[in-house]
Amino acid sequence: MSSADRMEWTMNLIHAFLNGSNFQSEEIGAHRVKPLRDPVGELVFELLENVVRVDMKSPNPITTQLPMVSSPVPVLSCICLYLLVVRLWSAHIRSSRQEPRKEDPLALRCLVIVHNLFLCILSLFMAVGFIVAARFYGYKRIWGNEYVEREPAMNLLVYAFYISKLYEFMDTAIMLFRRNLRQATYLHLYHHTTISIIWWIICYRVPGADAYFSAAVNSGIHVAMYFYYLLAAIVGGDEKRKRKYLFWGKYLTMMQMLQFLSFIGQAIYAIYRPEFYPKGFGRMLFVYSCSLLAFFGNFFVKKYRRPRQTKTVTKEE
Numbered sequence: 400m401s402s403a404d405r406m407e408w409t410m411n412l413i414h415a416f417l418n419g420s421n422f423q424s425e426e427i428g429a430h431r432v433k434p435l436r437d438p439v440g441e442l443v444f445e446l447l448e449n450v451v452r453v454d455m456k457s458p459n460p461i462t463t464q465l466p467m468v469s470s471p472v473p474v475l476s477c478i479c480l481y482l483l484v485v486r487l488w489s490a491h492i493r494s495s496r497q498e499p500r501k502e503d504p505l506a507l508r509c510l511v512i513v514h515n516l517f518l519c520i521l522s523l524f525m526a527v528g529f530i531v532a533a534r535f536y537g538y539k540r541i542w543g544n545e546y547v548e549r550e551p552a553m554n555l556l557v558y559a560f561y562i563s564k565l566y567e568f569m570d571t572a573i574m575l576f577r578r579n580l581r582q583a584t585y586l587h588l589y590h591h592t593t594i595s596i597i598w599w600i601i602c603y604r605v606p607g608a609d610a611y612f613s614a615a616v617n618s619g620i621h622v623a624m625y626f627y628y629l630l631a632a633i634v635g636g637d638e639k640r641k642r643k644y645l646f647w648g649k650y651l652t653m654m655q656m657l658q659f660l661s662f663i664g665q666a667i668y669a670i671y672r673p674e675f676y677p678k679g680f681g682r683m684l685f686v687y688s689c690s691l692l693a694f695f696g697n698f699f700v701k702k703y704r705r706p707r708q709t710k711t712v713t714k715e716e
């Protein structure tokens with residue numbers, strides 16, 4: 400094999416991995432290789448069809464041409480790797496009894512600021528993009544827009560949104576770099592792993608119509624959330640400054656819960672009007688949004704309500 404052939408073979412193999420089974424029976428370079436099978440992908444499709452009962456039969460012709468969409472293997476690999484790294488890293492922090500950092504090194508501080516600024520701007524771009532695309536494709540309602548296979552701008556935005564969910568794994572890395580295990584909660588890990596699967600499913604099957612609603616609302620909320628984290632990174636550990644600049648965290652959590660309520664509303668609408676969105680997606684959205692609402696409700700009570708209750712009890716005593 401010449402070096403040019405070898406290079407082409409390698410590039411095709413990477414492409415085949417990123418795109419899963421679509422490329423499995425293709426000729427790789429000048430050398431026909433045995434078709435790779437995608438048993439994990441097949442199993443996931445079986446599960447989605449028969450257990451979750453979402454109809455995955457007509458993949459979107461635009462998004463499935465893009466990396467990491469046509470098979471669930473790449474997204475599942477990223478999630479497994481993510482969970483493994485988080486598990487090992489947090490075990491290391493615990494076993495070596497490292498305390499959360501009081502003051503971040505300059506490089507880490509800059510990384511956190513750039514990361515949050517980037518996600519704040521990207522979220523703003525996507526929120527505005529979804530609204531503009533919805534108007535461009537003539538969506539008449541907030542919910543209940545008919546799904547059309549080819550809406551390239553909308554499809555690409557949903558794809559960007561899905562990929563951004565994978566990039567958000569960096570949030571956990573930031574928590575661990577700062578040795579801040581307090582933040583690496585079940586809620587955080589549950590949210591980061593499941594949201595990327597949910598958006599892979601949507602990106603594969605229905606990257607348009609009412610998908611725009613949850614993506615636009617979530618992007619809007621993320622503008623505020625990453626702005627909050629950006630401020631937190633700039634303010635640093637000073638408690639007085641935190642109280643002054645981050646007092647609105649509570650209202651942000653409330654907005655996140657309102658967001659999940661709006662998704663529950665959308666899901667109920669989709670369940671009763673299945674002509675707009677493929678069967679099963681409403682049910683999936685309903686169960687998923689309820690789980691997030693429960694997690695955030697619990698977070699809200701623990702973070703914002705318990706301390707006050709303790710104070711009252713102490714006063715009464």
Ligand SMILES: CC(C)(COP(=O)(O)OP(=O)(O)OC[C@H]1O[C@@H](n2cnc3c(N)ncnc32)[C@H](O)[C@@H]1OP(=O)(O)O)[C@@H](O)C(=O)NCCC(=O)NCCSC(=O)CC(=O)O
Binds near residue numbers: 515
């Ligand atoms: C107010 C919240 C936005 C954040 O709650 P927190 O408890 O994390 O807030 P906090 O006040 O401790 O955050 C400040 C601390 O975060 C650090 N910090 C800065 N940037 C960060 C980043 N990108 N990711 C994680 N932490 C970061 C700061 O340095 C600071 O550390 P220090 O305190 O040490 O100085 C809340 O509503 C929330 O979302 N809670 C769930 C936690 C979570 O994982 N959220 C993100 C994914 S859920 C999501 O995204 C839902 C959605 O889609 O809406």
